[in-house]
Amino acid sequence: MLDKRILYAPADEENRRALMGELFLKYPFLRKSCIGESLCGREIPMVSVGEGRKVLFVCAFHGMEWLTTLVILRFLDELLEKVYKKGFFCGIRANMIFRDRMLCVVPCINPDGVEIAIHGAKSAGEYCESVCRIGGESRWQANAAGVDINHNFNAGWKALKSLEMKNGITAPAPTRYGGMSPESEPESRALARLCRNTSFIRALAFHSQGEEIYWSFGDYSPEIARLQGELLAELSGYKLSEPDGLAVGGGFKDWFVETFNRPGFTVEIGRGENPLQVSMLDGIYERLKQMLIISIIM
Numbered sequence: 332m333l334d335k336r337i338l339y340a341p342a343d344e345e346n347r348r349a350l351m352g353e354l355f356l357k358y359p360f361l362r363k364s365c366i367g368e369s370l371c372g373r374e375i376p377m378v379s380v381g382e383g384r385k386v387l388f389v390c391a392f393h394g395m396e397w398l399t400t401l402v403i404l405r406f407l408d409e410l411l412e413k414v415y416k417k418g419f420f421c422g423i424r425a426n427m428i429f430r431d432r433m434l435c436v437v438p439c440i441n442p443d444g445v446e447i448a449i450h451g452a453k454s455a456g457e458y459c460e461s462v463c464r465i466g467g468e469s470r471w472q473a474n475a476a477g478v479d480i481n482h483n484f485n486a487g488w489k490a491l492k493s494l495e496m497k498n499g500i501t502a503p504a505p506t507r508y509g510g511m512s513p514e515s516e517p518e519s520r521a522l523a524r525l526c527r528n529t530s531f532i533r534a535l536a537f538h539s540q541g542e543e544i545y546w547s548f549g550d551y552s553p554e555i556a557r558l559q560g561e562l563l564a565e566l567s568g569y570k571l572s573e574p575d576g577l578a579v580g581g582g583f584k585d586w587f588v589e590t591f592n593r594p595g596f597t598v599e600i601g602r603g604e605n606p607l608q609v610s611m612l613d614g615i616y617e618r619l620k621q622m623l624i625i626s627i628i629m
């Protein structure tokens with residue numbers, strides 16, 4: 332079990348570093364790499380384990396959605412403990428899983444946004460003033476430039492932009508402004524580069540909230556994606572959904588599906604108002620762990 336004082340606290344940069352440090356100490360076979368840096372120069376680490384076909388988990392696209400990081404780091408800890416002790420996880424022999432699977436986890440793709448949402452504009456460094464000018468720092472979802480990372484990918488871009496216009500979103504904002512061009516931000520560029528350089532068989536993007544799983548993007552979703560989505564929904568009790576309105580296009584999952592024609596899922600964890608509270612961690616984790624393990628091996 333990870334240090335409870337840190338696991339049950341908002342997943343800011345310091346706490347993420349502490350939790351990952353613990354994981355590396357406990358599990359020497361866990362590997363660390365860095366996929367890039369945020370606008371404010373914060374490192375964007377990735378942890379990976381296993382050999383073979385690669386599955387990607389990405390957490391915390393949005394500032395207030397750091398509970399996704401805690402759920403996945405906790406999952407990693409409990410799963411790796413079973414691997415280490417040659418035990419079973421949800422009835423599956425844990426050390427068999429990683430003979431033909433590599434799990435790659437980016438615990439936080441938007442480290443500046445999370446820091447702003449938790450600690451305020453002062454954590455945005457040289458972007459502090461512009462964050463203050465934009466306003467809404469306590470409800471911050473974007474990166475330090477006021478660009479929503481999950482609206483900054485090259486999928487359905489024109490449609491997304493005209494929808495933004497219709498909704499009066501024309502400039503940097505705490506949420507839902509997609510930027511001047513796709514991949515204009517270092518965070519989305521880092522993630523896109525990672526996916527172009529690594530052949531992932533599927534990707535799961537974790538957000539909060541809504542207890543929903545989104546699986547499709549236009550005509551690009553492979554047939555198997557719906558079946559896999561149905562399985563993930565069945566195992567978690569979450570609803571299998573198709574996006575509407577501003578949630579269409581520009582998202583990482585959309586881009587992944589369109590670019591690689593492989594299954595990509597957005598998982599909206601929990602239910603309530605963002606940021607979801609740490610007291611919800613246990614319930615959300617227990618409900619998702621079986622779905623998470625199957626999402627690696629299916």
Ligand SMILES: [Zn+2]
Pocket residue numbers: 392393396481537538539
């Ligand atoms: Zn989100």
